[in-house]
Amino acid sequence: MARNVTYSVSPRINPRDKEAPPKYYGHVQARGDISLREMSERIQQTCTVHKSDVFAVLVALEDVITEALKNGEIVRLGDLGTFQIGISSKGAVTEEDYTDSLIKKARINFRPGSALVGALDGLTFQKVSVKYTKDEKEEEEEGGEDLTS
Numbered sequence: 271m272a273r274n275v276t277y278s279v280s281p282r283i284n285p286r287d288k289e290a291p292p293k294y295y296g297h298v299q300a301r302g303d304i305s306l307r308e309m310s311e312r313i314q315q316t317c318t319v320h321k322s323d324v325f326a327v328l329v330a331l332e333d334v335i336t337e338a339l340k341n342g343e344i345v346r347l348g349d350l351g352t353f354q355i356g357i358s359s360k361g362a363v364t365e366e367d368y369t370d371s372l373i374k375k376a377r378i379n380f381r382p383g384s385a386l387v388g389a390l391d392g393l394t395f396q397k398v399s400v401k402y403t404k405d406e407k408e409e410e411e412e413g414g415e416d417l418t419s
């Protein structure tokens with residue numbers, strides 16, 4: 271079954287050559303988001319488990335993933351993918367010179383599994399107008415006029 275992904279096009283300036291004319295790039299326009307409650311409702315419709323039970327499991331899953339990452343474990347979610355902590359650091363001349371003070375940042379790495387990679391198969395794309403320009407979004411966040419209507 272083909273799914274339609276919406277995108278818009280906007281200009282971007284080359285940060286290495288600010289004098290060059292901008293080039294236009296496409297980027298996905300999300301159609302919204304899905305909360306744990308909404309996921310619970312959708313899952314309930316496909317199995318015999320009640321929404322409240324699904325919600326409780328999803329909240330517990332979030333807690334278990336968080337704790338496992340804090341413990342340095344790799345979290346494998348089957349065909350969905352894998353979470354693991356990664357770090358960015360400065361280099362040292364020798365192994366003996368390397369200390370944890372050279373670690374600058376930790377991040378969460380996600381490697382999608384076959385189910386998520388397969389979700390990209392058969393996508394179609396539909397161009398839509400830009401939801402916000404950068405200036406409009408900043409104005410709205412600062413309490414300016416509502417541009418969504």
